[in-house]
Amino acid sequence: MTDHDPGVRFNERDNVDFAIIGSGAAGGVLARELSRAGFHVVVLEQGPYRTASDFSHDELRVFVQGEMTHHPSWNDPQTHRQSSRDKAQAVNGIPPALYSRTVGGASVHFSGNYWRMRPIDFKERSLLGSIAGTGFSDWPISYEELEPYYTKAEWEIGVSGAPGPFDAPRSKGYPLPPMPIKSSGVLLEKGARKLGLNPQPAPVAILSKPYRGRPPCGHCGFCMGFGCEMNAKSSTLVTMLPEAEATGRCEIRPLSTVFRIATNKAGRVSEVQYLDKDGQQHAQKAKAVILAANGAETPRLLLMSESSANPDGLANGSGLVGKYLMGNGHSVNHAYFEHELNEWKSIQVTRIVLDFYEADTGRGFYGGGGIDARPLVNGSPLMHALTIGGGGPMPLRWGKAFKDEVLYGFNHHVGLLNSTTSLPVESNNITLDPELKDDQGRPAMRMTYRDHDDDLAMMKFLQDKSEEILSAAGAVKYWREPVEPQPFLAHLLGTCRMGDDPATSVVDRFHRSHEIPNLFICDGSSLVSSGRGQPTLTIQALAFRAAEHIARFARNGEI
Amino acid sequence: MSSRRAFLKLGGGAAGATWLALHAPAIVKAADAAARAQSAGADFEHIGRAEAEVLTAVSDQIFPPDERPGASDLGAVYFMDGALGGFMAGAAPMIKQGCAELNEAASSLSGLAFAELSIEQQTTLLQAREDTPFFGAVHFLTLCGVFAAPEHGGNRERLSWELMGFQPQHVWLPPFGHYDAAFHEEAVNDRS
Numbered sequence: 001m002t003d004h005d006p007g008v009r010f011n012e013r014d015n016v017d018f019a020i021i022g023s024g025a026a027g028g029v030l031a032r033e034l035s036r037a038g039f040h041v042v043v044l045e046q047g048p049y050r051t052a053s054d055f056s057h058d059e060l061r062v063f064v065q066g067e068m069t070h071h072p073s074w075n076d077p078q079t080h081r082q083s084s085r086d087k088a089q090a091v092n093g094i095p096p097a098l099y100s101r102t103v104g105g106a107s108v109h110f111s112g113n114y115w116r117m118r119p120i121d122f123k124e125r126s127l128l129g130s131i132a133g134t135g136f137s138d139w140p141i142s143y144e145e146l147e148p149y150y151t152k153a154e155w156e157i158g159v160s161g162a163p164g165p166f167d168a169p170r171s172k173g174y175p176l177p178p179m180p181i182k183s184s185g186v187l188l189e190k191g192a193r194k195l196g197l198n199p200q201p202a203p204v205a206i207l208s209k210p211y212r213g214r215p216p217c218g219h220c221g222f223c224m225g226f227g228c229e230m231n232a233k234s235s236t237l238v239t240m241l242p243e244a245e246a247t248g249r250c251e252i253r254p255l256s257t258v259f260r261i262a263t264n265k266a267g268r269v270s271e272v273q274y275l276d277k278d279g280q281q282h283a284q285k286a287k288a289v290i291l292a293a294n295g296a297e298t299p300r301l302l303l304m305s306e307s308s309a310n311p312d313g314l315a316n317g318s319g320l321v322g323k324y325l326m327g328n329g330h331s332v333n334h335a336y337f338e339h340e341l342n343e344w345k346s347i348q349v350t351r352i353v354l355d356f357y358e359a360d361t362g363r364g365f366y367g368g369g370g371i372d373a374r375p376l377v378n379g380s381p382l383m384h385a386l387t388i389g390g391g392g393p394m395p396l397r398w399g400k401a402f403k404d405e406v407l408y409g410f411n412h413h414v415g416l417l418n419s420t421t422s423l424p425v426e427s428n429n430i431t432l433d434p435e436l437k438d439d440q441g442r443p444a445m446r447m448t449y450r451d452h453d454d455d456l457a458m459m460k461f462l463q464d465k466s467e468e469i470l471s472a473a474g475a476v477k478y479w480r481e482p483v484e485p486q487p488f489l490a491h492l493l494g495t496c497r498m499g500d501d502p503a504t505s506v507v508d509r510f511h512r513s514h515e516i517p518n519l520f521i522c523d524g525s526s527l528v529s530s531g532r533g534q535p536t537l538t539i540q541a542l543a544f545r546a547a548e549h550i551a552r553f554a555r556n557g558e559i
Numbered sequence: 560m561s562s563r564r565a566f567l568k569l570g571g572g573a574a575g576a577t578w579l580a581l582h583a584p585a586i587v588k589a590a591d592a593a594a595r596a597q598s599a600g601a602d603f604e605h606i607g608r609a610e611a612e613v614l615t616a617v618s619d620q621i622f623p624p625d626e627r628p629g630a631s632d633l634g635a636v637y638f639m640d641g642a643l644g645g646f647m648a649g650a651a652p653m654i655k656q657g658c659a660e661l662n663e664a665a666s667s668l669s670g671l672a673f674a675e676l677s678i679e680q681q682t683t684l685l686q687a688r689e690d691t692p693f694f695g696a697v698h699f700l701t702l703c704g705v706f707a708a709p710e711h712g713g714n715r716e717r718l719s720w721e722l723m724g725f726q727p728q729h730v731w732l733p734p735f736g737h738y739d740a741a742f743h744e745e746a747v748n749d750r751s
Contacts, residue, residue, distance in 0.1 A: 057727065060707040065646065183736035218730040229729065339737035344725055346735055381725050382706040386699070398621040398698060399682070403629075410723040411736075 004049040004103075006252060007245045012284050016040040017554060019272045019286035021258050021301065024105020025536050026523040026543040027292035028236025029153070032243050033547030035250035039554060042284055043241075043250065044274055046257040047101035048072050050108070051237070055227030059382040063225050068100045068109055072255060073277045074439035082450040082485060084427055090436055091488075096447040097296035097430070098490045102227070103254055104237025105294065106490070107536065111224040111348040112205040112233055114159050115370070115534040116150050116541075118168040119143040120358060124529060128359060131366055134452065135324050135424040139528045140500045140509040143168055149541035154203075157540065158211045158234040161203030166354055178350070179208045179217065183341035184414040185350035188373035191473030192353050202349040202372060205234035205536070214238060219346035221379055256282070259442050261289055261305045261314055261519070269314070269519045279440050288518040288559050290511075290550070292543070295325065295492030295524035299430045300445045302496070302521075315496070315513035315521070320506055322430040324497055326422035326530040327489030329369070329451055331459035332376065333416040333466040335475035340411040343375035349417075353469070356462060357532055359421075367458030369420035369532045371466050376415035384410050416470065418462035419533025423452040424494050450485045459483045491535050496525035510553075511546040518559050522546045603636070605644030605651065612674040613658040614639055617694075618701040620678075620685055627722055628715075635704030638713030642700060650696050657693030 010016050017039035020027050027043060035041045047068070061067045070076070079088035080096040100109040120127060122139040130136060151172045153159075160176040178201035181189075185202075192199040206223070207216045217232040231238040244250035255277035262283070264270040271283045291298050299322035303313040313321055353371040360368075377383040385406050428450065432443035451459075460483045470478040499505025502514035511522040522543050524535060531538060553559045603611050618630035618639075630636075643651040658673075664684055665673040673681065688694045704713030706720075714720070720727060734740035 058708050058710070060703060060711055064703070180733040180735075181739050181742060183738035186738040186742040219732070219735070220729045221731070337738070340724065341738060342724075342736035345731045346733075381720055381723060382703060384723075385702045385706045398685075400623050400625060403622050403625070407627075407723045410725060 004051070004252075004254070008248050008251050010040065010042050010251050010284075012282055014040070015285045015287055016042050017287050018042070018290055019044060019284050019288075020290045020292055021272060022105060022291070022293035022297070022523065023103050023236065023241060023252055024100075024292065024294060024523070025107045025236060025539050027290075028104065028107065028240035028244070029540050029543035030290055030292060030522060030547050030550075031250050031252070032240040033544065034551060035244045035247040037547075037551040039249065039551070041244065041250040042286065043244075043252045044256040044258055044272060044284065045103050045105075045252060045254050046071065047103060047105075047254060049103045049252065049254040050227060052227070052229050052231050055229045057220070057222040057226065057380075059380050063377070063380070063383055064386075066095075068102045068227070069095065069098060071101060071257070071438070073257075074279070076438040076442075076444070077436055078445045078447060079433045079436055080447045080449070080487065082448070084448055088433060088446045088448070090444075094488045096449070096488045097294075097445060097492055098488050099294050099296065099492065102237075103252060104235040104241065107205075107235035108227045108233075108237050109225050110235075110536060111374075113349055113372070113534040114154070114161070114203045114205045114537040115532070116168055116170070117143065117531045117538050118166075118357065121529055121531050122146075124359070128361075128366065131423060131454075133425065135426055137424070137497075137499070137504070137528050140498055146538075146541050146545060147171060149544040150537065152544050153537055153540040156544070157205055157239050158207055158214065159203055159205050159537075160208040162201045164200030164352075164354060165198045166357060174203065176208045176211060178202070179204060179206060179347055180350070182343065182346055182350045184343055184373035184375065187337065187414060187473040188351045188353065188371070188416070188469060191469035191471070194472040195468055197353050197355045197469075199351050199353050202352045204347060204349065206347055207232045207234065217347060221344045221346060224348050224377075224379075257440075258293070258301055259304060259440070261291070261301065263307065263309060263314070263516070267309065267516065269516055275440055288520065288550075288554070290520040290522060292521075292523045295495045296430050296445060296447070298521060298523055298525045299495040300432065303432050304443060315506055315515050315519055317515050318503055318506060320497065320504070322495050323426050323428075324424035324494040325428040325430055325447070325449055325489075326424055326491070326493040326527070327449065327486060328422050328491045328493075328530055328533045328535070329367075329420035329455040329459045330486065330533075331418045331420075331463045331483050332481040333418070333463055333470060333478060334378075334480070335414050335416075335470040335478035336409060336412040337414060337474065338412075338476050341414055342411060343414060344379045344381075344410065348374040348379070354532075356465060363457075363461060365454040365457040366423065367421045367454050367461070369418055369458055369462050370534075371462055371469070372417050372419070374415055374417055375413065376417065378409070378413045378415060381410065384413070388413075416466040418459060418466055420455055420458040420462060421532055422455050422493070422530040424497070424529070425452055430495055447489075449489065456483055456485070491524065491530070491533070493524045493527045493530055493535055496521045497528050498526045499528065510549040511542070512553075520546065520550055603640040605640050606655070609662065609672070610655055610658040611636055611640075612672065613661050614654075614697065616674040616681055617661070617685065617697050618704065620681055621698055621701045622705050628718055630701050630705050632715070633705050633719055634713040634715040635701050638704030638707070638711055639697075639700045641712040642703070647696075647700070653692060654696060657691070657697070660693075661688075
């Protein structure tokens, strides 16, 4: 990795306008908007400053070893349990909270599916009523209020797509036409149409044409889980962050792992304490702090920042920091088709089906979702062999039949991924593990999570629909992965929910914490409901909106 | 977010799974050495001859040679040698013990080493060990040695990729596969 020239370097004793914790989907937007508005910004990112030349197609390093998902400098374990009655166990494999530790955060390794939420997502509690045992709630803001920022995100980031028949109203079309359809998209479209459904092009944060100095996608196929070597994936790494640095007012400080947000006697946050790559302690002074570290690291950090003045952690008067964790439900169908699909080329998803987006009380459970066609992890050789050998349809996962199937399946496989709502359940949460610590003595992240029974029912419901689609599309063979409580989440939502009432939410409608006037929180943790999957566009729309309000507060001396 | 069950087994299968910690420089180093050793037909560095014989036989049970090359033809054991001296060093004692146990079992069955048994006898012994950490780890290593990028010491001449129809290339143009090609042809015909 070459050393990155930050353009501007602030002294840690400089009381900068904003310290932003996290450089991902939300942090990147906030850094760009606030530095462009004239403020001095330091972005602290625990991962290194990888750029296109650092990315590769090396499955062993990227996927199996988690080059970007593990802490770059030391072991930072997580624990998981399904219920607070259980003792959480350390997880050695895929971390329960799966995110990318690199400048640009998870926007570097995501698949770029950019769905808007719909008006119902913001007011579903009022429409459907309460759901016992959950914190099912309306948002304090409406779709209409967020719509301009959805549009702004799509145009500033670079999204390829075309409106579908059920899309929420939009003030402007997509900046780029849809990506070219893949064989999986053709088959989803064929099967869905036979069933009377309405497939549509998938909106993705990947360039179908040159845009703002970046080239279009080269269809290399190493997209989900990998960094883009073309800069065609619209991560904040190649969109927001370079523009923030270009202002000369924003320093992105990589390999900086925050362990505490400190407060002063007035009860305001005063500095951000962090460890460099060698574990040496530093502290950056700031007039205000914006926490954008993702829905798992954000509550972990608030809880780690406890003090005698804030014994339950920062901004936690409601007791809700870390609670109502939502991950979106997922279920998977697989199929083989007669002819070669070559799904290992190009992006993951080109067609989606959103006919089952809305909840339907006739189903007997709450939920909604979407279906997309994609290679899943069967789009690259090693992951295909490892996963089809371990969880596939074969009686034996080794031997001649296994070899035949691995070699045949690579070019004949298509997957359908079903994404669903997650109900906010208070007992699904991020807490600090009482025993396990990372190598630097920070309490390990503990995830307590079990999908609500309605979420599981919705995952199963969509799997049934997907099977009908695959059959109608002419699959020669199809099978499904069992629906069971998810052991890890890549969408980390709801843990510092937004609301007007300080008793039932952590941040207000402008992302300011209810208790600490100069502490803002804006990332997946802000979401009140989960949507139907693909939350990143909503997170970025929130970040654009938050930046506008935060800049106004700062200019008016209201922080 | 896919193939979650199978994906998780990656962690469970390799016993102890400390291999998931970051050891990237060690992997690269081990892989370079493995590649050199393989091209020279050299001895293994981190595993003994007896273990290499067992691992050759087991990997060829998992991904057997037929009219196409099998795991050992593709250099999977060289990959294992590098991995067991590098990022999977933590699993090396368990693997060595597993190899010894297989040889003992073979010996009490017929007085031979595991690699000297008939294919059918080997299969029977392995079927009885399908759920052991040893088999899980060797299964994982075999598939990595067959399908991972050749820079890691296996996948000789990218032959496994050729067999599965994968071409490592950075830029493609549509159509990508049979069905989208047909879709575009239909669209063209509709217009004409």
